[in-house]
């Protein structure tokens with residue numbers, strides 16, 4: 001039986017083993033998938049030890065950059081994201097690093113929520129690792145423009161420059177935002193601390209779709225703001241399941257059906 005793991009610190013909260021077990025059952029594939037706690041300074045030895053027997057690993061906080069350095073080869077998505085969340089052992093023994101978070105976000109918004117990016121004005125709030133990881137897959141959907149706004153403005157400018165070859169990239173300060181966007185994505189960690197973002201109301205309209213990459217049992221403050229303006233919204237639970245589905249596809253060459261798994265994890269979150 002092939003062995004897989006999710007490596008992180010902390011790791012006990014991770015829903016990945018359950019999601020991959022559900023995919024494996026659905027696709028009739030036998031796998032072992034475990035949580036692996038690595039010491040903060042010990043990612044590489046932990047991963048090396050795992051890959052003596054393992055076929056693939058997901059990597060979560062705080063090791064996505066360590067995984068980038070650990071991989072022998074990188075996909076374009078991982079190189080541009082500056083992070084790896086999926087490691088795969090290739091038949092020649094090389095370990096390939098990939099980033100599936102961005103494609104997970106695109107599939108959730110586009111396919112599960114029926115909201116196309118093509119020709120749309122997109123706003124990404126935040127300029128950390130999560131924001132960086134989703135820009136390339138969004139750019140590939142041919143939006144009209146992609147604007148980054150961040151508390152530390154210099155980081156927003158740097159990200160906009162980094163991806164300027166892929167789509168129309170803009171950066172902005174919170175105060176300068178004075179018109180509505182079609183899709184607004186919260187890629188900050190503000191929701192984790194329950195904090196409100198200094199987003200002007202003008203960015204939301206009744207036609208806007210707001211997406212919080214964080215997920216919780218109840219709508220986040222960011223989602224509530226969008227709802228108050230009459231727009232629709234969703235949290236990042238679907239992204240979590242979709243990024244796992246893309247990892248599953250990379251490892252098993254089979255694309256699992258995600259809606260039932262999203263529903264199952266949602267029910268657990270609410271109980």
Ligand code: NDP
Pocket residue numbers: 101125126127128129130131150151152155187188189190191192195196197198213214215236237239240241243
């Ligand atoms: P980082 O620490 O790399 O970046 C944090 C970002 O949030 C920065 O842009 C920071 O701004 C901003 N920020 C933090 N607090 C505030 C605040 N109070 N007001 C305004 N801006 C704030 O974190 P990540 O990018 O790795 O993660 C961000 C979020 O994305 C997390 O909540 C994580 O859970 C989520 N995520 C969800 C995934 C999913 O599958 N659903 C996958 C990956 C991430 P500044 O630069 O000024 O400090």
